Amino acid sequence: MSASEIKQLYRVGIVAAFATLAFLGTIIIRVPIPATGGYFNLGDTFVMTAALLYGPLTGALVGLIGPAAADAVGFPQFILATAVVKGVEGALLGLVGGGKTRSGPRVVLGLALAVAVLAGGYFVFEAWIYPRLGRTIPFFAVTDFKAALAEIVPNLLQGTISAVLAFAIARVMGKFTAT
Amino acid sequence: MGNATANTMAPPPGGSGRKTRIALLAIAAIPAFCGYPLSIPGWQVLPGVPASWCLYGLMVHITVAAVCGPRLYANIVTVAAMIIMPVIFSGAAVSHLARFTGLSRQPGPLASVHYLRLCLTMLTVIPLALGLVTGIPFESAEQKLLQSSRGVGPWQKKLLMALRVFNHICFTVMAGLVETVREEKSGLLQPGSGRLKAFMGLMRHAAIEGICSAVQYIPVWAAEIGSLPGSPPNPKPCSKPADQEEK
Numbered sequence: 482m483s484a485s486e487i488k489q490l491y492r493v494g495i496v497a498a499f500a501t502l503a504f505l506g507t508i509i510i511r512v513p514i515p516a517t518g519g520y521f522n523l524g525d526t527f528v529m530t531a532a533l534l535y536g537p538l539t540g541a542l543v544g545l546i547g548p549a550a551a552d553a554v555g556f557p558q559f560i561l562a563t564a565v566v567k568g569v570e571g572a573l574l575g576l577v578g579g580g581k582t583r584s585g586p587r588v589v590l591g592l593a594l595a596v597a598v599l600a601g602g603y604f605v606f607e608a609w610i611y612p613r614l615g616r617t618i619p620f621f622a623v624t625d626f627k628a629a630l631a632e633i634v635p636n637l638l639q640g641t642i643s644a645v646l647a648f649a650i651a652r653v654m655g656k657f658t659a660t
Numbered sequence: 661m662g663n664a665t666a667n668t669m670a671p672p673p674g675g676s677g678r679k680t681r682i683a684l685l686a687i688a689a690i691p692a693f694c695g696y697p698l699s700i701p702g703w704q705v706l707p708g709v710p711a712s713w714c715l716y717g718l719m720v721h722i723t724v725a726a727v728c729g730p731r732l733y734a735n736i737v738t739v740a741a742m743i744i745m746p747v748i749f750s751g752a753a754v755s756h757l758a759r760f761t762g763l764s765r766q767p768g769p770l771a772s773v774h775y776l777r778l779c780l781t782m783l784t785v786i787p788l789a790l791g792l793v794t795g796i797p798f799e800s801a802e803q804k805l806l807q808s809s810r811g812v813g814p815w816q817k818k819l820l821m822a823l824r825v826f827n828h829i830c831f832t833v834m835a836g837l838v839e840t841v842r843e844e845k846s847g848l849l850q851p852g853s854g855r856l857k858a859f860m861g862l863m864r865h866a867a868i869e870g871i872c873s874a875v876q877y878i879p880v881w882a883a884e885i886g887s888l889p890g891s892p893p894n895p896k897p898c899s900k901p902a903d904q905e906e907k
Contacts, residue, residue: 483886486817487882487886488882490821490881490882490885491882493821493822494821494822494825497822498874498875499871499874501826501830501874502874505834506867523863526867527867527871530867554743554786554790646864650867650871653864653868
């Protein structure tokens with residue numbers, strides 16, 4: 482039994498825990514957005530908290546696994562967009578404001594970037610990528626430019642609420658783990 | 661999802677037909693997850709509600725009921741309804757409010773069709789997903805990995821860790837969180853602007869408790885699983901014996 486093996490297992494456990502929490506947080510609170518057929522949820526809180534507490538790799542993996550698994554239950558056409566957008570969101574937040582480099586201004590900057598990635602990423606997928614994919618695979622023909630535009634405000638709101646909650650949780654958890 | 665829910669969602673005993681069951685449900689899920697042939701325009705039950713989706717939904721429910729048994733099927737439909745109802749009704753309410761306040765110009769009947777289709781899709785996809793998930797033997801998979809006579813390989817250890825954390829959160833942590841929300845919900849009933857503050861406070865409290873309970877045993881489990889005997893390295897049948905190599 483080596484220390485590095487235990488460290489690896491610990492990391493796997495943390496990713497599994499936050500991915501499961503993000504999955505449950507996404508499927509328990511769902512408010513649909515009429516224009517696009519998508520929905521508002523608070524699963525991002527756990528992706529952002531994981532990125533802030535444990536860094537970019539954990540944040541990216543949690544974003545990639547948890548919310549995408551939740552999309553499989555009811556909204557399978559959004560799995561691709563969710564996995565990419567939330568993976569990038571977790572990685573970027575972890576790089577800028579997460580892990581050991583955590584400091585007030587960097588955390589706020591990281592959270593702002595994460596919210597921008599969330600809203601911008603879904604916009605790019607729904608306005609350009611999905612309509613193009615939908616021409617060959619009808620499964621993806623669920624959105625267009627107009628619908629993507631209508632989803633920017635709900636996504637910004639979802640991201641901001643999740644960021645505020647993640648900031649508060651990370652502060653409390655940071656103190657908790659330090660003592 | 662507490663222990664009681666976990667028990668009622670447990671699959672029927674007998675693992676011999678488990679693979680067949682998962683295979684049947686996976687085959688039934690193909691049209692829902694690829695869109696063919698459901699997206700091909702055809703006869704519609706209502707304007708915007710294709711008959712293909714209705715027939716497919718019916719077929720899925722018959723398959724899930726036949727494969728999972730009546731008791732598990734009843735529980736699956738109950739859980740599916742609990743997930744679907746808030747989505748459909750809150751979505752319709754948001755849609756109505758948007759139209760009422762002038763934020764949306766979408767006509768009422770279009771919104772109704774949208775929610776009918778959403779309800780139909782969710783009524784089809786959620787029971788399928790739940791049927792598949794309850795077919796995966798999470799609890800026996802852990803025991804099987806632990807009892808392996810050839811030791812536990814590095815990837816198996818990681819899988820074991822992920823399985824243990826997933827089971828712990830779904831069946832232990834969630835039960836505790838439900839209790840916390842029940843105890844703290846009185847703050848949400850207070851009048852005025854305190855409601856939003858109470859909601860955010862409750863969400864933060866629930867999330868912190870959820871995270872703390874979810875991660876508290878991970879260091880202990882990492883040490884425990886790390887100490888399991890590893891699998892021996894693969895023998896190399898093509899390698900020559902030491903005395904031959906010397907020659």
